[in-house]
Amino acid sequence: xxxxxxxxxxxxxxxxxxxxxxxxxxxxxxxxxxxxxxxxxxxxxxxxxxxxxxxxxxxxxxxxxxxxxxxxxxxxxxxxxxxxxxxxxxxxxxxxxxxxxxxxxxxxxxxxxxxxxxxxxxxxxxxxxxxxxxxxxxxxxxxxxxxxxxxxxxxxxxxxxxxxxxxxxxxxxxxxxxx
Numbered sequence: 001x002x003x004x005x006x007x008x009x010x011x012x013x014x015x016x017x018x019x020x021x022x023x024x025x026x027x028x029x030x031x032x033x034x035x036x037x038x039x040x041x042x043x044x045x046x047x048x049x050x051x052x053x054x055x056x057x058x059x060x061x062x063x064x065x066x067x068x069x070x071x072x073x074x075x076x077x078x079x080x081x082x083x084x085x086x087x088x089x090x091x092x093x094x095x096x097x098x099x100x101x102x103x104x105x106x107x108x109x110x111x112x113x114x115x116x117x118x119x120x121x122x123x124x125x126x127x128x129x130x131x132x133x134x135x136x137x138x139x140x141x142x143x144x145x146x147x148x149x150x151x152x153x154x155x156x157x158x159x160x161x162x163x164x165x166x167x168x169x170x171x172x173x174x175x176x177x178x179x
Contacts, residue, residue: 073107127148138150
């Protein structure tokens with residue numbers, strides 16, 4: 001595990017341009033400092049970026065049947081979380097921090113720029129969105145249901161779909177990078 005800056009992440013991502021086709025966004029369902037090697041990028045509770053590998057082309061097991069040509073990014077949080085209906089999620093004792101949400105959005109912006117991927121649901125998808133497409137998301141009845149980032153608090157504190165929140169913030173950060 002290696003802590004990196006956004007600038008270092010961009011350098012590593014430049015080396016993967018053309019090889020990476022998708023980025024999947026997760027939470028670890030762990031505690032704020034618990035990082036996992038199945039994600040290329042872990043974001044701790046204080047917003048620090050920790051990479052489990054500096055080669056974003058490494059095949060890691062982060063999203064069922066979607067790991068090839070893909071990067072897994074995860075915020076370290078949500079230990080003991082309960083989905084409820086999503087908009088009223090109980091995030092447990094380790095809810096996503098504002099720093100994690102903002103850092104994830106910045107990471108998405110950096111990856112978009114360096115990998116040449118447009119920020120949209122096709123290229124940057126939450127695990128919940130992928131699981132819903134693949135039949136093991138919320139309301140599927142699957143015992144292995146995945147609902148990472150189903151809903152997140154937005155800038156105004158309102159709960160909105162997590163992918164919409166992260167991609168919206170990432171578009172803002174990307175526009176300031178390209179400015």
